[in-house]
Amino acid sequence: MYNQTKASQDAMPSSAQLLRSTVAAIVVALAILVTMVLPAEYAIDPTGIGRALGLQNMGEVKAQLAAEAVDEPIESVSGGSGNQEILERLERIEAALAGLSAAQVVPAAAAPAEPAVKTETMSLTLAPNQGAEIKVEMAEGAIIEYEWLTDGGKINFDTHGDPYNAPRDFYHGYSKGLFVPGDQGQLEAAFDGYHGWFWRNRTPADIEVTLIVKGEFASIKRML
Incomplete structure (x- = not known):
């Protein structure tokens, strides 16, 4: 009545085989982490493979940008008032531009200087x-x-x-x-x-x- 063949016990992987596969997967993951992920993301290259592959430079750039972001917060750009002041300035600029007509946007020609x-x-x-x-x-x-x-x-x-x-x-x-x-x-x-x-x-x-x-x-x- 049923055509499905039941798998024999010999065809199933043993516990030892599963353990070996798991250990192998962990070793491969650790190798990828050490040779690729750490150099590319965090500029950590204990094996030197990351620099040889050009991944170390990527990590160093990311680390430098992160350090600059910490050393120069957004308050320094806006004079110490933070994100809120920047947003308020943007809103004021947008409102001013919206109120200008096309004729107002075109700068007027400078009048010739009067002789003194x-x-x-x-x-x-x-x-x-x-x-x-x-x-x-x-x-x-x-x-x-x-x-x-x-x-x-x-x-x-x-x-x-x-x-x-x-x-x-x-x-x-x-x-x-x-x-x-x-x-x-x-x-x-x-x-x-x-x-x-x-x-x-x-x-x-x-x-x-x-x-x-x-x-x-x-x-x-x-x-x-």
């Missing part, structure tokens, strides 16, 4: 037959007061201006002079650009020129 009223002094020395030029950058309608003088010699000068990207033959003069020891006055910019003075020494001796400028201008520099 200031005073500058520059000096230069002209050798015989040498020319030099100093100009100030001004907006149209801006006004400066100026004075320049030599250390005693007399030179030629030409006060003029050039707009930005001026054509090659462009010329706009304010005043000129021949063999004078100095000049002073007021200059109002006729256009946006550079306005200033060109001097040439036609004497046989060096001449020092000192320029003082006061008013509304963006910059001053020697051009030549």
Whole structure:
């Protein structure tokens, strides 16, 4: 009636066989623990096999990260107030971002700096037959007061201006002079650009020129 064959007593493993299998399994598990698990997880490598297999480095990295986490708690990041303050800051940032419109997110273009009223002094020395030029950058309608003088010699000068990207033959003069020891006055910019003075020494001796400028201008520099 039943087709199932009952296992014979000889086919069943004996107690000694079961014990040997259990001991073998324990030995294999201990070997895996010592050669693989301990080096990879805890940087413990008593046999040296873990380092040879590259598992020791994994354990050392994990141990280092764990030590850093203990040495530098999260309170140091938030100034000592802990996780709660970080969460509160995140909530405030999220709320602020949610209230911004697309137009508010785009930064506005910076307005050009307004020229300040200031005073500058520059000096230069002209050798015989040498020319030099100093100009100030001004907006149209801006006004400066100026004075320049030599250390005693007399030179030629030409006060003029050039707009930005001026054509090659462009010329706009304010005043000129021949063999004078100095000049002073007021200059109002006729256009946006550079306005200033060109001097040439036609004497046989060096001449020092000192320029003082006061008013509304963006910059001053020697051009030549």
